Amino acid sequence: MKLTCSKEVFLENISIAEKTTGKNLTLPVLGCLLLDANEDGVLKIRATNIDLGIELSIPATIHEPGRVVVPGNILQSVISSMYDSKDITLSLSGENLSVSSPKSKTIIKSFPTDDFPTLPEIEKEDITFTFNSKDFLRGVQSVWFSASTTTIKPELATVYIYVFDKKMYFVATDSFRLGEKTLSISKNIDMEPILIPIKNIIEIIKVFDFLNDTDIEVHLNENQIVFTTKGVYVTSRLIDGNFPDYKQILPKEFTSEVIVLKQDLINVLKKINIFSDKSNQVQFLVEPSKKKVVLKSQNKDVGETVETLDAALSGDDLQISFNHKYITDCLQSINSDSISLSFTGLSRPVVMKGVSDTSFLYLVMPMNK
């Protein structure tokens, strides 16, 4: 194998791929990147942790085709500390990889290429559709933070995606809060609902971020989802589980409603954060009778703060406490200047929405006193 390519492009791509390599796995080859140079003038960089797999292709001048497997973190550190040239040359030195620029020559010990796993491929019977990368990003980024971070219930450590009536729904919940984002699509896609593991979603978001605005081809079967576009191939395992029928818990009637400016709420929550204790508690005093909303937090080691918000109110008076982190989390997903908080009573969830934006909905359960 012998090839020359742009250092900058190479570094950018291996940095993305390196994130997908397996950490703390018993099989060291999973911490590696496979570099595969073929005759077409394309260098393929592949990484997998056998849950998520990624293959990136970059243009390169191939003098001699071949493949090599080297540890991802070492390769990345080496390339990022080469400053003397725009281009680098990769070649084999015996079994090992040699990285050279005019002023340096580095040899990285390689692993047997035969041990590097293959990625699941697109199958003919897969369901296929195209989707804009920005739209997809918008969908998952609006909800992913609500997903469960533990794997006690694997079906909740996911983003749930389904299509119904010309809309694509993205949903995530850890059973304490729930986010739902709806995107309109031009025509219905005939797909079963899918559950993508949240760990993989976070990596997929990074890849899509790096892609900018392009159309992505999605291939789907029972076990696997594949995203492909020019130079990128990402495949993730799907969780085989049932997402709860969350529509049934969305409240339909509310006891009190508060509309506040998003920026006001952000400012107040920042201050609340300073004084909240370990449980992140913030107390809401919703008082339509006195036409005000008061937020309180206290910490016996730091102090306490009481904040009054300008708001339009209706309904019954209510005193209720939340984890303020849960409230703050959703604010980035609401694209609207004002936010409505609809309460359904003590020990019952609050529904948060943008006033002019119906595509995002967020449900938070209160804390026990």
Add this chain to the structure above:
Amino acid sequence: MTIDSKQLWENTLIDVELNISKANFTTWFKNTHIVKEEDGIIYLGVPSQFVKDWISKKYHKFILKTLRGFAGEIRGLEYVIVKEQDVKKKASTNSTRSQNTLRNVNELPLENFYINKNDNLNPRYTFESFVVGAFNELAHAAAQAVVKKPGIAYNPLFLYGPTGLGKTHLAQAVGNYLKKLNSDKKVYYITSERFTVEYLNAVQDMRANSFKEKYRSYDVLIMDDIQFFAKKEKTQEELFHLFNALYDDNKQIVFTSDQHPNFISDLENRLKSRFAAGMIVDIPTPDYDSRVAILKAKAAHNNFQLSDEIIEYLATTVQGNIRDLEGVLNILICQSQLKGVVLKLDEVENLIKNSAKPKKTASVKEVVQKVSEFYDVDEANIYEKTRRKEIVRPRQLIMYILREDFNVSYPSIGQKLGGRDHTTVIHSCEKIKRELKNDPTLEQEINQIRTILK
């Protein structure tokens, strides 16, 4: 999985482990097991597509050879991806910390809403949890016959009866049982309303063909509450074709409805006749003995102690459907848990007072009006002294219903229906009772009238 195949796989793994590195072994062979063995082909369960691809590429020959070494009759090896259960257990230990900090936040009540997305079946509905009494014996027997010979015994199976008597439970039990028996069977449960929406969407998006294909691929189709198909002509037509396709392939179909198919208004005749080709079973409201049995079973299910005295009392007082019985029982359980004592009869009586439905009351006039409407006769004729046949029959029915359902005394019925003698009324009631024994259509008519009067 049988002991044999478990042993076989363990032996194979020992061989595999000796031949590849420890790291490779734990990465690729963790969580693998033999799912089943069929016609000499071993189906190996693996946790993901990655593992499937890799094992089949790298180790296929080796595994097959080793397997054959233990069991010569094995001809092939296939891979299937199965859900890993072990991941759950392992993860639960290292995540307790993050759970602790969240403990004082209430949880969304998601637990109750798990439904299998592939078949829409609720796993709680099984034959084991179905209480059989005199009233639903026939329906239960028919369902049992269906699961023994799906598609052949009774196809379609049509269950009908008022709400809350276990139609859905029984229909889903058929599906759950068949699925358990053979996991390859594609079972699907859908309500008629959902079917209609799906069909309309498919037509709108020009996907009618994929819709057709989807439904034709099921081995068992359970459709709930088909009375809602009334007046939906296009959907009925689609159902008709679907029915024919499934029926021709001997695929089992189960329908439920709140009425006999003949009485579902605006249901096409060709559909009605097809329903009639299978088995139509009625689930009537439970009799006293069945109510006792149901209460006992439900109480035992909830680990709740109930004296025979209280059960008898409940069975007599709460005469509605099974859902009403469950409701009352839940109140008792809740109360006794709150107070921490076993409830006595008088306490139960007090508690039930509010939830037991009051005995139905309806004015004689209302009954007369509804019945004459039903038979399309002039209301005034009922009160007159006419003996025309088309009037006499409804009049007798009215008397019977007033007596049976509303407990009106014979003399007062006679007086209110145009000053007749109470013996006339007795005669009429006896006559209808006699006829009921031999005339099922009369029974259906009366049931229909009863639903109108509710």
